[in-house]
Amino acid sequence: MPAKTKTVTAAGRAMWGGRFSGAADDAAAAFTASLNFDRALAAHDIRGSVAHAKTLAAAGALSDEECARIVDGLSAIAGEIRDGTFAWSPALEDVHMNIEARLTALIGETGKKLHTARSRNDQVVTAMRLYLRDACDSIAAQLCAARRRLAAMAGREAATVMPGLTHTQNAQPVTFGHHLLAWAEMLERDFLRIADCRRRINVSPLGAAALAGTTWPVDRELSARLMNFDSAARNSMDAVSDRDFVIEFNATAALLMVHLSRMAEELVLWSSERWRFITVGDAFCTGSSIMPQKKNPDVAELVRGKSARVAGNLAAALVLMKAQPLAYNRDNQEDKELLFDSVNTVAACLEVFTAMMDAVAVNRDAMRAAAAEGFATATDLADYLARKGVPFRDAHHVTGKIVARCAAENLGLAELPLAVMREFSDAIESDVFDCLSVDGSVRARNHSGGTAPDAVRAAAAAMEKRIAAQEKEC
Numbered sequence: 267m268p269a270k271t272k273t274v275t276a277a278g279r280a281m282w283g284g285r286f287s288g289a290a291d292d293a294a295a296a297f298t299a300s301l302n303f304d305r306a307l308a309a310h311d312i313r314g315s316v317a318h319a320k321t322l323a324a325a326g327a328l329s330d331e332e333c334a335r336i337v338d339g340l341s342a343i344a345g346e347i348r349d350g351t352f353a354w355s356p357a358l359e360d361v362h363m364n365i366e367a368r369l370t371a372l373i374g375e376t377g378k379k380l381h382t383a384r385s386r387n388d389q390v391v392t393a394m395r396l397y398l399r400d401a402c403d404s405i406a407a408q409l410c411a412a413r414r415r416l417a418a419m420a421g422r423e424a425a426t427v428m429p430g431l432t433h434t435q436n437a438q439p440v441t442f443g444h445h446l447l448a449w450a451e452m453l454e455r456d457f458l459r460i461a462d463c464r465r466r467i468n469v470s471p472l473g474a475a476a477l478a479g480t481t482w483p484v485d486r487e488l489s490a491r492l493m494n495f496d497s498a499a500r501n502s503m504d505a506v507s508d509r510d511f512v513i514e515f516n517a518t519a520a521l522l523m524v525h526l527s528r529m530a531e532e533l534v535l536w537s538s539e540r541w542r543f544i545t546v547g548d549a550f551c552t553g554s555s556i557m558p559q560k561k562n563p564d565v566a567e568l569v570r571g572k573s574a575r576v577a578g579n580l581a582a583a584l585v586l587m588k589a590q591p592l593a594y595n596r597d598n599q600e601d602k603e604l605l606f607d608s609v610n611t612v613a614a615c616l617e618v619f620t621a622m623m624d625a626v627a628v629n630r631d632a633m634r635a636a637a638a639e640g641f642a643t644a645t646d647l648a649d650y651l652a653r654k655g656v657p658f659r660d661a662h663h664v665t666g667k668i669v670a671r672c673a674a675e676n677l678g679l680a681e682l683p684l685a686v687m688r689e690f691s692d693a694i695e696s697d698v699f700d701c702l703s704v705d706g707s708v709r710a711r712n713h714s715g716g717t718a719p720d721a722v723r724a725a726a727a728a729m730e731k732r733i734a735a736q737e738k739e740c
């Protein structure tokens with residue numbers, strides 16, 4: 267980078283270097299540049315500049331003709347960037363100065379008027395908010411798509427019995443549809459958190475200028491409206507300095523990734539030889555370079571693993587903001603890479619996870635067989651005894667004794683003869699076997715939020731209905 271950066275530095279300084287003599291140190295120039303990563307903001311920077319130009323025209327700071335030339339120039343630049351013909355200049359420090367310099371090259375002196383009543387401080391955070399608002403919208407749509415997939419699958423698997431676990435031990439039988447809807451609930455809360463965080467993102471900083479506002483009579487509500495923001499920020503110092511919206515998004519994203527990692531972990535477990543509950547399609551698995559027989563769930567593992575970097579980005583964003591005095595500090599340039607990384611990671615994980623769910627084949631027999639293991643219907647037996655008038659604590663104790671007897675004789679609960687069961691309690695009658703079967707067990711939990719097939723079908727339909735309403739909102 268040495269010799270080349272020197273020329274570069276001199277060119278970059280031309281934008282703001284009136285009071286400077288000489289070029290910047292090469293290492294310092296390379297160190298402060300952000301073009302490599304903030305290019306991702308190009309379209310949003312242009313959108314902000316168009317709104318700003320129109321607001322300047324409304325304030326009389328630009329003639330209508332000047333405004334039109336600026337807007338046309340910006341739209342030509344947007345085209346160049348889209349086509350890949352835009353000549354990015356590392357000399358110009360960041361995306362904002364690249365676009366402004368190109369505007370002046372394209373339309374002449376009028377281009378230099380665009381930065382009236384604006385600082386890079388309000389410009390950059392405006393672009394960040396526009397970028398993140400778009401990201402929220404597309405992640406919200408992805409979350410709806412993922413939940414749709416899960417709800418449809420839950421409907422199909424409403425009567426598929428599987429072991430429900432606590433402490434990773436068999437606890438009680440549940441239906442696979444119920445399990446899938448638990449995932450969909452987690453993702454619904456993630457959706458709601460994204461929607462909520464979007465409301466606080468959707469505020470316009472423009473007009474805050476460097477920190478103190480502007481001497482120009484710009485209508486800040488107008489520029490806010492032109493960018494579809496809900497309102498203009500109430501305090502210029504707060505507007506340019508706080509990145510709490512980046513932190514909040516990262517917190518939401520980290521939690522979403524924690525949810526995806528839990529789901530991915532279950533896919534990994536279920537597809538192993540120990541469980542064989544599902545097979546994940548070849549398209550989402552990889553082989554081993556040494557063991558020819560291997561089929562590994564690498565995609566699910568990577569989703570699980572990628573949650574780490576988003577949690578890390580949250581920690582970085584928090585520490586970045588901590589102890590920064592008002593107002594703008596260059597520290598804030600560091601908000602970008604971590605934000606882009608979180609957005610890209612969440613988007614990629616949601617896309618691949620949703621597609622992978624279509625490639626999951628369910629082994630219902632293996633699930634059913636496992637559901638009966640570990641005396642999973644013992645609670646049903648205790649409930650049965652309680653219904654027959656045995657106080658629940660006693661019923662629990664008697665059932666525990668019956669379980670111990672079954673364990674000693676290597677029998678399942680439903681396999682113990684009635685006569686033997688009656689040795690423990692004469693409240694037990696022949697109808698006990700209805701509640702000892704895994705199907706009877708899940709059918710009996712037929713209430714809202716319960717695991718019974720009918721309850722799951724109703725919950726899946728309700729989920730789909732909510733998704734339809736939420737999709738309309740986003």
Ligand code: ARG
Nearest residue numbers: 300360386387390596598599
């Ligand atoms: N690239 C910088 C950023 O991302 C632009 C802001 C520079 N502002 C300044 N006052 N030096 O924050």
